[in-house]
Amino acid sequence: MTKPSLAVETLSICSGCEIAILDLHLALADVLDAIDLKYIQVLMDHREPPKEGVTVGFVSGGVRNEEHLERLKMLRERSQILVAFGACSAFGGVPGLANLHTKDEIMEEVYINTKSTVNPKKIIPPKIVPPMLEELHPVDDFVKVDYVLPGCPPPPKLIAELVTCLLEGREFHLEPKTVCDQCPLIKEEKAVTEFKRWGTDIVFTERCFLEQGYQCLGPSTQAGCEARCPTALSPCRGCFGPTENVEDQAAKMIGALGSIVVQDPSKAPAPEKIVKEVPDLVGTYLRFTFAHSTFKKAVHTPTVKTKPMKATT
Amino acid sequence: MTNKNWEPKIVCFACRWCSYAGADMAGTSRIQYPANARVIRVNCSGRVDPQFILRALKLKADGVLIAGCHFGDCHYISGNYQTSRRVALLKEYLKEIGLEPERLRLEWISAAEGHKFAETMKAFVNEIKLLGPNPLANGGPEK
The missing domain is CATH 3.40.50.700 (NADH:ubiquinone oxidoreductase-like, 20kDa subunit)
Structure with missing residues (x-):
């Protein structure tokens, strides 16, 4: 054989x-x-x-x-x-995440607008390379x-x-669990009053990142990695994608975020404040799965769309 | 672009303890309001998974209305507070991917406020009519 x-x-x-x-x-x-x-x-x-x-x-x-x-x-x-x-x-x-922009926007940004680019004739690569x-x-x-x-x-x-x-000749399965199930960090009570950006403070405590107010994608991410990032004291970024039967990882994370905030209404932050504390929502919650989320790409209405660039050789 | 006979399709998630009864109140009081909404009864506005809302919009609903109890009235104590946070984040999500956040609306309607239910519906339908059809319905990303 x-x-x-x-x-x-x-x-x-x-x-x-x-x-x-x-x-x-x-x-x-x-x-x-x-x-x-x-x-x-x-x-x-x-x-x-x-x-x-x-x-x-x-x-x-x-x-x-x-x-x-x-x-x-x-x-x-x-x-x-x-x-x-x-x-x-x-x-x-x-x-x-490039699906947040149209192909023309990407070409323009990469070949014309970036500060390190010198391209006075505004030449976009001709068609001899495989078309995007x-x-x-x-x-x-x-x-x-x-x-x-x-x-x-x-x-x-x-x-x-x-x-x-x-x-x-066996079937291969990932366990139907989330990263939180495998995470070794100490989980006590989820009563967040403020969300912080990762990197704004030094974290040494082995406590659940969500409880500390950091955006950790553990609750919405498929298990299998044995929580390798939280074990190394870094929040989960969600590279294992959504769990089984979940279409949109961000939806699950938004769902989780609604309920980990402190229950007492007088202490809970206002919804508008929470939104401000989550800059770049799509880039945070769908960092690895935007092309596989509910919408798969940004909705480009004709008014938003930029003029198509002419490919000059 | 907009068909003259176009009528917006609205998905309404109504809490069974207040807003759904509020809709009943609007009906029994014979209050006239536009018939654009498909009302779905849920046990609590906190029961509405963000995925339901995204899927409704993906399936070309022109607007999604979530109606729950006033703050402090939630049958499950904190469901509506959670919804208010989720909806705020979802609006941001919709904005980032290029959908109008106005297509998602959150209202607090109690069981006694049949009138408010009808007024909300009228206002929301008018707003959606100004926005036009869901952009996904016009050759948007459909797979």
Whole structure:
């Protein structure tokens, strides 16, 4: 019997997820014994997944341009099992926040408006590069995904677990729990009177961040990482995405935020004050999942839309 | 852009202890008000998950009205306080993604205020008519 083969495709991403595979350390030797690594651009010199197909395809990164789309479809055709690997492929990830703007706005900002750019003729790259799609898509917008392994990057322990499950022919599941369930910090009473921005004070106490008034996405985030950020005394940023059957991570977080404020109305902050204490709401609550939220992208009404830029060569 | 015969569709979540009874009061008192709202009875305005509101707007509702008890009257003590905070944050969310926050409205209507229910409905329908249809209904991001 031949060894099961693995292909890892890299789309719109920082390649951190591929490095997370290397972070298996000693377990990597066992994994490489058991599977045949056919294609991974970060480590090997291949152009595309093998034509004869692979058993498992990992896809990391969202779909931002037409080349990504083509390569995603190629991997889907050539692999029996497709795994959305990492927050970007599963939910769009941080690049998904670009969906707050139109494609033209992004091009203008990047190639003309940024202060470090010198572009007096206002040249936008011509069409010889793969054209950008209107917005960034998570991979399940286009192809069927068999397993989702979220995280930014996915924890090596879960990668090993997924690979083991696939080798033994078992189903892989994430526990239907939130990060709070696995969080080791001390939880007492949730009676917040003021919300603070992370980084405005030094935190050494091992107490629930929400109780201290910091925005921690634990209550709205799928468990699986064993609360690695809160354990390191940093609030959860939500890279595992929403829990099962939840469409919008921000909705759940807003729901939670409504009820952790102190119950006594005379002590509770006014709703308007709370709104001011949460600057950049979408960027905080949907940092990794905006491209996979209820609306998926900003609603661009014709009045808001900027004039389309002319591509000059 | 706006069809002349267009009538806004409004989803109204009404608390069973006050606003839903307030709507009944408006009905039994024979007060006339626009029939644009689809009233959904919930046990408390605090029961309204923010996801319900987002999904209603995503499914092209032109406005969402949440009606609950006045402060201090909540059957579950603090449900309406929680709603007031959630709605404020949701309005900010809608603003950031480019939807008019005015499409979401929070009102406190007691069981005796049938008149207020009718007035709120009239005012909200007029406001939505000025805003026009939900932008998602006009070839917006629909999947």
